[in-house]
Amino acid sequence: METQSFWEATTPQRPDYPTLEGSLQVDVAIVGGGITGITAAHQLAKAGKRVAVLEARRVGGGTTGWSTGNLYVPVGPYFHHIAKTRSQEVANTVAQARFAALDFIEQHTRKYSIDCHFARRPWYFFTQEEDMASTIEKEAEALQQAGMAAEFVTQVPGLRFDSVQRAVRMDGQARFHPLRYVLGLAKAVTQMGVQIYEHTTVVDLKEEEDHCLLTTTQGTVTCHQLILATHIPIGIHTVQTVAAPYRSYVVAMRLKSGAYPDAYFWHNDKTHHAITTHSTDSMVLDMLMIAGNHHKTGQASHQEYQHYFNELEAYARQHFDVASVEFRWSAQHYRSGDGVPYIGLTHKGSKRTYIATGFYADGLTYGTVAGIQLADTIAGEGSPWLETFDATRGTNLSTVGKFIKENANVAAQYLKDIPAGQVSHFADINPGEGRTIEVESEKLAVYRDEQNQLHVCSAVCTHMKCIVNWNNAEKTWDCPCHGSRFMTDGSVIEGPAILNLERKAIDPKTGHLLESGGKTSGEREINNPIT
Amino acid sequence: MNLIYTAIGFFALAALLGMYLLTFVLRGKETPKAIVFSHGPMAVVGLVLLIIYITKGGPNPWESLVLFVLAALGGLYMVSRDLTGRPIPKALAVGHGLLAVAGFVLLLVFAFGE
Numbered sequence: 299m300e301t302q303s304f305w306e307a308t309t310p311q312r313p314d315y316p317t318l319e320g321s322l323q324v325d326v327a328i329v330g331g332g333i334t335g336i337t338a339a340h341q342l343a344k345a346g347k348r349v350a351v352l353e354a355r356r357v358g359g360g361t362t363g364w365s366t367g368n369l370y371v372p373v374g375p376y377f378h379h380i381a382k383t384r385s386q387e388v389a390n391t392v393a394q395a396r397f398a399a400l401d402f403i404e405q406h407t408r409k410y411s412i413d414c415h416f417a418r419r420p421w422y423f424f425t426q427e428e429d430m431a432s433t434i435e436k437e438a439e440a441l442q443q444a445g446m447a448a449e450f451v452t453q454v455p456g457l458r459f460d461s462v463q464r465a466v467r468m469d470g471q472a473r474f475h476p477l478r479y480v481l482g483l484a485k486a487v488t489q490m491g492v493q494i495y496e497h498t499t500v501v502d503l504k505e506e507e508d509h510c511l512l513t514t515t516q517g518t519v520t521c522h523q524l525i526l527a528t529h530i531p532i533g534i535h536t537v538q539t540v541a542a543p544y545r546s547y548v549v550a551m552r553l554k555s556g557a558y559p560d561a562y563f564w565h566n567d568k569t570h571h572a573i574t575t576h577s578t579d580s581m582v583l584d585m586l587m588i589a590g591n592h593h594k595t596g597q598a599s600h601q602e603y604q605h606y607f608n609e610l611e612a613y614a615r616q617h618f619d620v621a622s623v624e625f626r627w628s629a630q631h632y633r634s635g636d637g638v639p640y641i642g643l644t645h646k647g648s649k650r651t652y653i654a655t656g657f658y659a660d661g662l663t664y665g666t667v668a669g670i671q672l673a674d675t676i677a678g679e680g681s682p683w684l685e686t687f688d689a690t691r692g693t694n695l696s697t698v699g700k701f702i703k704e705n706a707n708v709a710a711q712y713l714k715d716i717p718a719g720q721v722s723h724f725a726d727i728n729p730g731e732g733r734t735i736e737v738e739s740e741k742l743a744v745y746r747d748e749q750n751q752l753h754v755c756s757a758v759c760t761h762m763k764c765i766v767n768w769n770n771a772e773k774t775w776d777c778p779c780h781g782s783r784f785m786t787d788g789s790v791i792e793g794p795a796i797l798n799l800e801r802k803a804i805d806p807k808t809g810h811l812l813e814s815g816g817k818t819s820g821e822r823e824i825n826n827p828i829t
Numbered sequence: 830m831n832l833i834y835t836a837i838g839f840f841a842l843a844a845l846l847g848m849y850l851l852t853f854v855l856r857g858k859e860t861p862k863a864i865v866f867s868h869g870p871m872a873v874v875g876l877v878l879l880i881i882y883i884t885k886g887g888p889n890p891w892e893s894l895v896l897f898v899l900a901a902l903g904g905l906y907m908v909s910r911d912l913t914g915r916p917i918p919k920a921l922a923v924g925h926g927l928l929a930v931a932g933f934v935l936l937l938v939f940a941f942g943e
Contacts, residue, residue, distance in 0.1 A: 534913055712862040713862070714863065739858045741859070
């Protein structure tokens with residue numbers, strides 16, 4: 299079964315925005331037209347700034363349109379963990395910022411009449427295992443200390459789970475269709491004077507003393523401030539040493555009974571599963587989603603990629619009357635060392651370049667937080683969240699272990715780049731399969747499509763030169779170091795890489811590399827499914 | 830002198846890997862990073878051992894130390910260029926190697942000479 303995002307498949311119409319051609323001068327340029335970029339654009343336009351949004355593909359077509367769709371105050375790394383790695387005060391600020399983000403989304407959904415199925419609903423966190431009960435208790439306590447209305451309950455309505463050991467409920471969370479919301483907000487910001495450009499890839503960016511200069515595939519943008527709202531900042535940034543890329547999986551299903559529970563559920567046993575429901579084309583719930591199975595990007599085996607989807611489906615069939623599996627897809631997220639995102643100036647010497655990353659799998663809410671905070675900072679209005687999310691804070695004593703672990707993992711990926719000679723041949727690659735092979739001292743990423751056509755690129759990631767690995771569930775090349783992902787033709791899907799994998803040409807008779815390979819560019823190719 | 834002999838061992842291994850890397854740079858190919866990240870640390874261990882030896886006093890191979898430090902700076906610069914997608918100047922790679930070889934020869938003379 300092909301991977302396809304439910305959000306992409308259920309968005310009926312999308313406006314087309316032009317491609318930037320020529321030069322442009324604005325107050326603030328925002329790279330990335332997802333929830334972070336469009337929210338920031340909205341707030342900056344409201345503050346009277348001239349704003350341009352540069353999106354490499356389609357608005358909302360990157361992380362937002364392929365997200366897991368979470369919209370709630372709770373966070374994957376847990377508030378009690380944040381209280382430990384930072385402080386309870388920081389945990390409180392994070393909770394309050396996320397609560398404010400939900401309100402922001404609700405208000406603007408109403409203000410602009412965005413048809414994105416927004417509705418409030420409760421969140422449940424429960425376990426069936428006695429030894430996991432303390433996690434539930436600690437998290438409930440941390441939420442309560444942050445002023446959130448978390449309360450212990452004895453039952454989890456809507457689910458058929460026996461012997462629940464401990465459960466907590468928090469009302470006032472929400473659901474929505476993230477892609478419809480972002481497209482609706484994008485429409486509103488264009489009416490406020492924001493210029494949105496699609497299919498406009500930034501291939502170079504520089505921060506100078508008194509301005510920033512962006513070079514796109516067909517133009518340039520000069521601006522006073524720059525926001526890199528690209529999930530992880532594109533190019534090389536120090537934050538990439540503390541924000542590690544992970545993938546998680548989602549399966550969307552229809553139920554025979556049609557009894558879709560209207561809530562979020564976190565089932566916290568030995569493995570963590572997130573259960574939720576959404577609607578295709580109205581406010582009526584008609585789709586069950588199960589999410590989970592996190593792993594570092596580019597570091598699963600071929601068998602595991604399929605296994606992750608199969609495990610989620612098996613879990614769903616065990617607990618629900620599944621009629622059919624409709625969609626399955628995978629989403630990327632970046633984990634910070636202390637569980638709190640990095641939002642703000644990219645490094646201590648920077649005066650004009652802002653980033654937002656490290657959202658875990660909680661990015662729709664954090665993207666909204668980031669958009670509001672960055673806009674407030676740039677507009678000079680100040681932000682009560684500034685210190686909590688400071689992107690230059692690096693690591694501290696309580697997170698140094700994780701910092702070492704993640705960076706040792708990156709070093710280990712580099713050490714796998716051993717010159718091994720030609721260990722396999724083009725002929726060994728089956729249709730539908732991708733493999734990295736070595737030819738004439740060059741590592742190649744080779745994919746043979748179903749029509750037996752070979753697609754050959756350099757296997758060296760254009761970000762920081764790790765060797766990409768094949769992801770057979772999504773048919774992509776994933777970098778195990780910093781999470782850049784590429785299509786089979788080498789074009790960038792997501793991650794910090796700016797340039798596409800270099801295309802290579804081979805002599806079909808001899809299997810030798812030809813001198814005239816393809817050029818490396820940042821232009822996203824037309825056959826990229828995320829368009 | 831045991832420290833010097835151990836340092837020579839690490840420098841020799843680093844030199845072998847360095848020569849192998851040079852073949853990639855001169856052909857304009859991507860350097861295999863497992864070799865890059867083995868070559869550098871081996872040379873650093875050799876350099877640290879040499880510095881420890883020198884801090885103990887007595888006649889010292891100062892010329893070797895200076896040449897190795899210069900080579901190390903060149904190596905760091907090349908790694909930073911390589912990982913950030915900028916080409917490694919071939920002359921710099923050759924110069925880095927020549928500095929290291931000169932330092933190595935002087936170290937051998939110091940250790941085994943009259």
